[in-house]
Amino acid sequence: MSKKTLVILSDCSSCIGLGESELDNILSLLKQDKNIGAILRMKPVCDRKARKEYKTLDVHGCDRAIIVYWCSMEQIGASITLPKKIHPSLVETLNMSLCSPKGKNERANPERLTRIIKEIAARLSLAEPVKDRQIKFSSSEISVIGSSDQAIKAAKALALHGIKTKLIVPQSLPNVKLENIEIIDGAEINGLSGIPGNFKISYFKKGERKETDAAGILLMSERCLVDVRPPANPRIKFVPLEQFEDHVKSGSRAKGIVFFDDLGSLTSTTDQSIPAWHILLESAKTAVTNKIADSVCVVARDVKASGLLELAWKEAAEAGVKFIRYEDKARPKIEKSGPFVSVKDLVLGESLLIPADIIVAPITSRPWEPSFIEKLFIPSDWNFRVRSRGPQRGLGQSTCDGIFLFGYSAFGKLTDQAYPDLGSVVSQISSFMRQGYHVAKGAVAEINEEKCSACYTCVRTCPYRAATMNASWKAEIVSEKCAGCGSCVAVCPSKAIELKNCTREQIKSQIETSLEVAI
Amino acid sequence: MKEVVIIGGGPAGIGAAETLLSLGKNVAIVDTAPFVGGVPLELSCKGDIECTMCHVCMPRDASSRICTSEKLEVLSNSSLKSATLGPETAELEIVTSPRYVNPDKCIACGKCMAVCPVQGALIAPPHGAIPNAPSVDSELCKHFKSRDCDLCIQICPTKAFNFKEKQKAAKIQCKAIILSTGLEPIDPSGVLHYNYGLLPNVLTSLDAERIIVKHGELRRPSDNQKPKKIAIVQCVGSRTTKGGVEYCSKFCCKYGLRIARSFVERAPDAEVDFLYMDLRTFEPRVEALEWAAGKKNVKISQGVPSIVQPTEKDNLLVRRTNPGDVSIEENEYDMVVLSIGGQPRPETKVLAAKLSLEVDSFGFVSNDNRKIGVFVAGSCKSPMDIEESFADGKATGFAVIERLEVNK
Ligand SMILES: Cc1cc2nc3c(=O)[nH]c(=O)nc-3n(C[C@H](O)[C@H](O)[C@H](O)COP(=O)(O)OP(=O)(O)OC[C@H]3O[C@@H](n4cnc5c(N)ncnc54)[C@H](O)[C@@H]3O)c2cc1C
Ligand code: SF4
Numbered sequence: 001m002s003k004k005t006l007v008i009l010s011d012c013s014s015c016i017g018l019g020e021s022e023l024d025n026i027l028s029l030l031k032q033d034k035n036i037g038a039i040l041r042m043k044p045v046c047d048r049k050a051r052k053e054y055k056t057l058d059v060h061g062c063d064r065a066i067i068v069y070w071c072s073m074e075q076i077g078a079s080i081t082l083p084k085k086i087h088p089s090l091v092e093t094l095n096m097s098l099c100s101p102k103g104k105n106e107r108a109n110p111e112r113l114t115r116i117i118k119e120i121a122a123r124l125s126l127a128e129p130v131k132d133r134q135i136k137f138s139s140s141e142i143s144v145i146g147s148s149d150q151a152i153k154a155a156k157a158l159a160l161h162g163i164k165t166k167l168i169v170p171q172s173l174p175n176v177k178l179e180n181i182e183i184i185d186g187a188e189i190n191g192l193s194g195i196p197g198n199f200k201i202s203y204f205k206k207g208e209r210k211e212t213d214a215a216g217i218l219l220m221s222e223r224c225l226v227d228v229r230p231p232a233n234p235r236i237k238f239v240p241l242e243q244f245e246d247h248v249k250s251g252s253r254a255k256g257i258v259f260f261d262d263l264g265s266l267t268s269t270t271d272q273s274i275p276a277w278h279i280l281l282e283s284a285k286t287a288v289t290n291k292i293a294d295s296v297c298v299v300a301r302d303v304k305a306s307g308l309l310e311l312a313w314k315e316a317a318e319a320g321v322k323f324i325r326y327e328d329k330a331r332p333k334i335e336k337s338g339p340f341v342s343v344k345d346l347v348l349g350e351s352l353l354i355p356a357d358i359i360v361a362p363i364t365s366r367p368w369e370p371s372f373i374e375k376l377f378i379p380s381d382w383n384f385r386v387r388s389r390g391p392q393r394g395l396g397q398s399t400c401d402g403i404f405l406f407g408y409s410a411f412g413k414l415t416d417q418a419y420p421d422l423g424s425v426v427s428q429i430s431s432f433m434r435q436g437y438h439v440a441k442g443a444v445a446e447i448n449e450e451k452c453s454a455c456y457t458c459v460r461t462c463p464y465r466a467a468t469m470n471a472s473w474k475a476e477i478v479s480e481k482c483a484g485c486g487s488c489v490a491v492c493p494s495k496a497i498e499l500k501n502c503t504r505e506q507i508k509s510q511i512e513t514s515l516e517v518a519i
Numbered sequence: 520m521k522e523v524v525i526i527g528g529g530p531a532g533i534g535a536a537e538t539l540l541s542l543g544k545n546v547a548i549v550d551t552a553p554f555v556g557g558v559p560l561e562l563s564c565k566g567d568i569e570c571t572m573c574h575v576c577m578p579r580d581a582s583s584r585i586c587t588s589e590k591l592e593v594l595s596n597s598s599l600k601s602a603t604l605g606p607e608t609a610e611l612e613i614v615t616s617p618r619y620v621n622p623d624k625c626i627a628c629g630k631c632m633a634v635c636p637v638q639g640a641l642i643a644p645p646h647g648a649i650p651n652a653p654s655v656d657s658e659l660c661k662h663f664k665s666r667d668c669d670l671c672i673q674i675c676p677t678k679a680f681n682f683k684e685k686q687k688a689a690k691i692q693c694k695a696i697i698l699s700t701g702l703e704p705i706d707p708s709g710v711l712h713y714n715y716g717l718l719p720n721v722l723t724s725l726d727a728e729r730i731i732v733k734h735g736e737l738r739r740p741s742d743n744q745k746p747k748k749i750a751i752v753q754c755v756g757s758r759t760t761k762g763g764v765e766y767c768s769k770f771c772c773k774y775g776l777r778i779a780r781s782f783v784e785r786a787p788d789a790e791v792d793f794l795y796m797d798l799r800t801f802e803p804r805v806e807a808l809e810w811a812a813g814k815k816n817v818k819i820s821q822g823v824p825s826i827v828q829p830t831e832k833d834n835l836l837v838r839r840t841n842p843g844d845v846s847i848e849e850n851e852y853d854m855v856v857l858s859i860g861g862q863p864r865p866e867t868k869v870l871a872a873k874l875s876l877e878v879d880s881f882g883f884v885s886n887d888n889r890k891i892g893v894f895v896a897g898s899c900k901s902p903m904d905i906e907e908s909f910a911d912g913k914a915t916g917f918a919v920i921e922r923l924e925v926n927k
Binding site for chain 1: 534538541542765766768769772797799883901902903909910911912913914915916917920921
């Protein structure tokens with residue numbers, strides 16, 4: 001059986017930065033290699049028509065291939081459909097910018113390029129084809145975990161798209177009924193197992209352990225429930241910002257209203273909670289214009305006035321809202337003696353006593369507790385922040401397929417920024433559910449149980465949370481979750497992990513290191 | 520018949536297109552520029568050693584995912600002439616100016632770029648642009664002036680050039696329209712005391728980005744040398760009533776810090792002063808600030824210059840007042856980079872009127888018309904950075920699906 005490699009040099013010479021003669025040189029060097037069966041110079045892979053032509057390629061008896069291209073159009077390179085004779089798992093794509101030591105903006109280095117291609121061809125000639133598997137979803141439901149009003153919004157949006165949705169919340173919601181949404185309230189989540197499309201969430205309800213299925217999970221941010229305690233002074237009324245509109249409608253008047261940027265400033269538990277500035281400023285303005293109080297103050301630690309928010313600040317100030325900034329070290333205090341708040345003004349440097357019969361503050365959200373992330377066993381980084389995909393962190397994808405992040409579970413953001421994000425996350429879930437299957441990679445890591453010393457290094461390292469410890473104290477890789485990234489192979493101190501077949505990423509990184517040493 | 524037509528293919532348009540295509544819709548992107556990709560096509564990756572989350576690659580990666588889809592039609596060099604809106608479908612008249620290069624034939628070999636005698640006559644596709652084929656600027660091209668140049672026609676291996684191409688008009692029917700024409704960079708010539716355009720080494724951030732894209736590092740335009748000490752000035756053309764817009768553009772603080780960071784990472788012995796009015800980076804994880812805290816050669820100080828003057832060797836003298844102790848500081852720099860903001864494009868107003876939308880006093884589109892299938896996405900609504908525009912585009916795409924499928 002032929003074990004020759006077909007090299008496709010995508011002819012993007014305008015970007016490659018290689019001259020004709022250099023390319024010819026590379027070609028002649030490659031032709032001598034015994035693992036390389038044929039070399040083709042093809043149209044750029046980004047050319048839509050060329051992609052179709054690859055299907056009908058004459059492969060000259062080769063059964064594996066390397067596609068070499070320049071730009072970062074990795075996705076295209078990887079998704080080229082080659083003739084059937086070449087098995088997809090034996091196709092490697094090589095981004096040529098790798099061959100230039102200084103990165104994308106440098107010219108390609110022809111020697112480096114030839115060496116890398118030869119290396120890959122040699123590796124490929126030893127590899128056996130492995131197939132990716134498609135695993136059908138066994139569940140058709142999405143579980144939304146979280147308790148903010150955003151969670152309810154997300155659940156509603158999902159249900160609107162005909163996706164079966166479950167809302168799992170820690171507090172009890174006896175009176176809430178949502179169309180087409182199953183609400184599991186009072187549930188304390190205990191763990192998560194299974195693979196994308198087939199997750200099992202276990203939880204305690206009234207002390208009883210229960211389990212529910214889900215194809216995917218939308219992890220909302222946790223709500224700052226601890227901070228919703230009304231202030232200690234009974235003469236001061238606390239109104240959550242969300243309910244301030246109702247308060248205005250009720251028509252009751254007050255001496256002074258104080259808006260806080262976040263309740264964290266009073267209890268000092270959270271320091272990163274994000275107020276809904278637009279709503280807060282709008283509310284403060286209505287408080288003045290409707291004359292429901294003699295004095296309206298906004299007490300804030302940080303002025304977040306980027307974008308058009310700045311104008312909202314100006315408008316509110318012009319309407320007559322007073323703004324007081326304080327330093328993080330000197331947080332405002334609620335006076336015990338009367339309906340007052342004392343605060344040290346950062347700008348004036350004086351201590352002020354502001355009348356406050358009513359305190360308004362947004363109920364903010366914050367990142368999940370590390371212990372909770374641990375319980376769920378979802379991909380997180382060393383700081384127990386949920387790991388999201390690359391720079392696209394804001395767009396709600398965790399590294400694990402089927403787990404979607406929203407709001408603070410991904411990173412902190414203003415509420416007005418959160419709304420578009422919600423839509424983008426829901427649209428991703430929608431396409432995920434329509435696909436209906438999970439692709440388990442063919443190339444996965446395997447543990448040699450004899451060598452494994454149960455040190456937990458791989459369990460902690462795996463960015464996909466595919467490594468676990470089994471009952472007999474040996475590491476085990478859940479093959480359906482493993483993406484074959486090779487992280488565990490690299491860190492295992494006992495060298496007990498091997499990969500069945502090399503993937504592009506690994507080959508690249510392995511060659512990179514070997515070349516680095518050689519040069 | 521298209522299901523959705525997207526007007527403006529910046530991050531927002533691409534985000535919307537990605538959502539729509541992933542759910543199997545027929546999409547057309549109409550863009551006046553020769554390439555779809557928006558402002559980020561001209562920007563540089565600001566992560567030299569590690570990713571600084573500048574998100575410039577985000578729309579590019581997305582366009583590389585969608586550009587091969589058969590359900591996508593890209594109408595570059597095109598604009599919307601008129602629109603007839605209806606409750607179910609709308610009819611749009613799209614005018615396409617000639618590109619003179621057939622993108623289906625072009626293999627982007629770059630040979631024409633090498634022979635073209637006039638600078639700027641052939642516009643090369645930036646990295647990540649759709650379509651990946653050059654475009655001819657008929658105002659500069661010698662062929663249209665004196666008809667005696669046909670070097671590119673001769674050298675093209677696939678015969679992709681066609682100088683007889685004419686302007687085309689087409690009628691497209693669609694069920695939904697997304698307007699995402701974005702922001703245009705503010706021209707700081709109106710801010711007189713910075714002397715932009717008069718002094719060679721006073722650049723806008725966009726100029727600086729173009730230099731970085733071209734050379735891989737920052738260089739002085741006057742002598743093509745690497746600058747040793749630069750100043751990055753914030754809020755240029757933003758938050759002012761003179762020569763700019765009144766609002767805060769929101770993204771310039773973030774990218775300004777990132778430019779500073781990538782600059783000193785490329786040249787560790789260089790110095791950078793970051794002069795701001797107020798810092799409006801928002802995310803708690805803006806690593807740039809944390810990163811700057813421990814660096815000796817990076818100074819982040821409040822107070823923007825009151826004047827930028829030339830000194831010897833094309834260097835620049837910058838005078839500014841420290842707001843803390845009201846002391847006046849004068850420093851000499853090799854280069855001054857003005858962090859410009861963005862303002863709504865004038866065409867947006869015209870387009871909005873055609874699509875029965877309203878604009879506010881700045882020119883931002885202030886409403887949408889979902890009932891008749893007109894949606895608005897991205898930074899033509901309010902200032903947004905790339906990530907936000909992209910997410911907003913995705914969300915808008917999703918809202919369109921809602922209209923097409925759910926609330927039929
Ligand atoms: C110098 C500079 C540096 C920046 N750096 C960063 C950064 O590092 N990180 C970051 O997050 N953000 C950065 N930004 C901001 C970023 O460019 C914008 O947030 C982003 O481009 C907005 O995307 P958009 O899709 O809304 O609009 P745009 O990118 O402006 O796209 C609009 C598209 O619509 C097209 N169009 C315009 N008019 C019409 C018309 N009449 N008909 C049809 N099509 C039309 C345009 O050709 C364009 O393709 C920077 C901005 C500038 C100016
Ligand atoms: S983002 Fe920063 S630089 Fe830009 S206008 Fe706002 S405050 Fe000024």
